[in-house]
Amino acid sequence: MKIGELATLTGVSVRSLRYYESQGLITPVRQANGYREYSPLAVETVETIKLYLNLGLSTEQISGFLHCVLRNKEAFCAEVMPLYESKLADIERQLLELNQIKHNLKERMASIMQEQGGKQIDNTSE
Amino acid sequence: MKIGELATLTGVSVRSLRYYESQGLITPVRQANGYREYSPLAVETVETIKLYLNLGLSTEQISGFLHCVLRNKEAFCAEVMPLYESKLADIERQLLELNQIKHNLKERMASIMQEQGGKQIDNTSE
């Protein structure tokens, strides 16, 4: 199938499909006219790429284990677990940072509300 | 004082001080030789900018109320509270997203551990 068809089937833009190729994630054959020709299996490949992108992995990281997970169960691919672990640590770090900012924001908001206490502003929020 | 001195006093790079100026956050006078000349009050201004940047506000947002909060209490500046509220909503949205990813990651990790539980971790791999 051609790139436009694959894009329609997967919901991924033509632009993104070309980008994935440039990152080594998917390699269609080329027809005589230069057009990319995708195997029907490419649909599953793209769906798999989407899955890992949604987990916050980069295309570079995905390229390290994609061909393995396409042929085996994840548990068989040794590269996956360490990536999940470091990604999880990354998420935890971001959560801490966001929660710290959230805490500071709420503190300042409370302080403002208190000073405005004389002015009686609504206050239905928590 | 000159820009290098202000940078030392505040811990903000010369590059960043110039950037803040380009964003309209601080406006030093110019000496005859073209050098920026900062008032001693600039130290407090920069510290205030740092504070709001650390709350996740952009320089553009800060520019909207900086001159007010430098002269009054935050509660007096009407622009602040709506910004805090929208920023808080933004943080909450990011927290939800990160927690969703974290949940998915942990689920997949658990699934892998389970599959590896059955067999040996051995595997001289492919």
Added chain:
DNA sequence: GTTGACCTTAACACTGGTGTCAGGGTTTAT
């Protein structure tokens, strides 16, 4: 009068996946 520390503006790089042009070739259907 020269060295070195400081200042100036301007500009590119970075992060990374995606949108969007520009400029041009191919195919298909009418």
Added chain:
DNA sequence: ATAAACCCTGACACCAGTGTTAAGGTCAAC
């Protein structure tokens, strides 16, 4: 044979603050 609908590569824009470099002006000390 021409128009519509595809395809191709290459490149800029985006977010937004900071690092870094280039090319050059100013000033103080020795």
